[in-house]
Amino acid sequence: MSLLELDRVGKSFGPNTAVEEFSLAVTKGEFISFLGPSGCGKTTTLQMIAGFLDPSHGTIRLEGKDLVAMPPAKRGLGIVFQSYALFPHMTAAENVAFGLEMRKVPRDERDERVRKALALVGLAGYEGRHPRRMSGGQQQRVALARALVIRPSVLLLDEPLSNLDARLREDMQIELRQIQRNLGTTTILVTHDQIEAMSLSDRIVVMSKGKIEQIGTPQQVYEQPASAFVAQFLGKTNEFAAEVERTAGLARLVAGSWSAPAPAGATGTVTISVRPERISFGSSGLAGRITSRIFQGNHWLFQCDTECGPAIVIRQNDGQPQPDQGETVHLIWQDSDMSLRASVAA
Ligand SMILES: Nc1ncnc2c1ncn2[C@@H]1O[C@H](COP(=O)(O)OP(=O)(O)OP(=O)(O)O)[C@@H](O)[C@H]1O
Numbered sequence: 001m002s003l004l005e006l007d008r009v010g011k012s013f014g015p016n017t018a019v020e021e022f023s024l025a026v027t028k029g030e031f032i033s034f035l036g037p038s039g040c041g042k043t044t045t046l047q048m049i050a051g052f053l054d055p056s057h058g059t060i061r062l063e064g065k066d067l068v069a070m071p072p073a074k075r076g077l078g079i080v081f082q083s084y085a086l087f088p089h090m091t092a093a094e095n096v097a098f099g100l101e102m103r104k105v106p107r108d109e110r111d112e113r114v115r116k117a118l119a120l121v122g123l124a125g126y127e128g129r130h131p132r133r134m135s136g137g138q139q140q141r142v143a144l145a146r147a148l149v150i151r152p153s154v155l156l157l158d159e160p161l162s163n164l165d166a167r168l169r170e171d172m173q174i175e176l177r178q179i180q181r182n183l184g185t186t187t188i189l190v191t192h193d194q195i196e197a198m199s200l201s202d203r204i205v206v207m208s209k210g211k212i213e214q215i216g217t218p219q220q221v222y223e224q225p226a227s228a229f230v231a232q233f234l235g236k237t238n239e240f241a242a243e244v245e246r247t248a249g250l251a252r253l254v255a256g257s258w259s260a261p262a263p264a265g266a267t268g269t270v271t272i273s274v275r276p277e278r279i280s281f282g283s284s285g286l287a288g289r290i291t292s293r294i295f296q297g298n299h300w301l302f303q304c305d306t307e308c309g310p311a312i313v314i315r316q317n318d319g320q321p322q323p324d325q326g327e328t329v330h331l332i333w334q335d336s337d338m339s340l341r342a343s344v345a346a
């Protein structure tokens with residue numbers, strides 16, 4: 001049975017729909033990310049799970065029990081908000097202890113759990129510090145310890161790493177993943193950072209304009225995007241239009257003078273999507289000319305004009321000579337590196 005179930009959940013603010021038909025079943029121990037651009041409804045969905053917003057439609061169940069009538073404090077959820085407000089007049093230990101005091105946990109047990117929670121996030125020895133004397137990253141970790149200490153059935157994190165610089169953010173991502181794996185805490189993370197979602201999650205819910213575009217493992221949403229939005233939001237990609245043509249019983253994808261075997265079931269006009277790192281230069285393939293060549297350390301980034309429109313190609317810097325700007329090239333890729341979608345009629 002799923003631990004947490006959202007069934008066709010929706011939320012409107014007056015005439016504006018923030019979330020629509022949101023259905024998701026979360027398994028115990030899973031790490032899920034809600035990924036999408038600003039304003040797509042991530043926080044609204046999380047707040048409905050947390051109980052700070054009532055859904056306009058649909059049901060939310062935790063361990064089979066309907067959550068909608070249950071007050072936030074009774075849901076047993078650990079929450080780290082988008083702004084991770086700690087109580088400024090309380091020390092780190094007092095901040096972490098707060099939820100346990102509310103739950104009337106006896107003093108000895110409380111002290112022990114607070115000590116362990118702070119140690120878990122790498123803050124042993126910081127018990128007596130006040131938030132104003134801690135760095136942003138340390139404060140963020142106190143907020144995480146405060147959410148974890150109550151042993152939540154589900155941990156809800158709303159952009160918990162957004163205020164950190166790139167380096168600290170990466171360190172915290174690794175830490176967060178280790179903590180989550182060690183404790184087995186079911187976690188939902190809200191983020192607009194696709195790398196963060198991919199590096200942390202078992203499954204990603206990609207959202208746009210209040211709706212779910214796709215739910216899948218990081219590999220599935222990256223390799224088999226269900227829509228143009230998902231393909232583009234999960235990183236750079238190339239898209240070409242092609243026709244499926246049948247000759248002598250064989251179906252082929254054709255775009256200008258380029259062609260490849262068509263997968264079973266493909267018909268009509270399709271959109272081919274190929275990631276730039278899956279393309280290499282060969283002696284025959286999609287003909288084009290390099291319009292720019294940029295060195296980026298561990299790889300080269302090429303922009304090309306092809307028969308089918310502009311394309312980008314990323315090649316690892318393996319020390320071999322690379323084609324130059326202005327050169328004519330042929331772009332090649334494995335059939336298995338293409339993902340196909342039926343083109344939506346304009
Ligand atoms: N209390 C509110 N009243 C009216 N509209 C709201 C309210 N809260 C959110 N909205 C609207 O609902 C939509 C979704 O907002 P939400 O905060 O869920 O987005 P988000 O995906 O978390 O964005 P961000 O990445 O910027 O935090 C937005 O269009 C927003 O303006």
Ligand SMILES: [Mg+2]
Binds near residue numbers: 042043044082
């Ligand atoms: Mg938000």
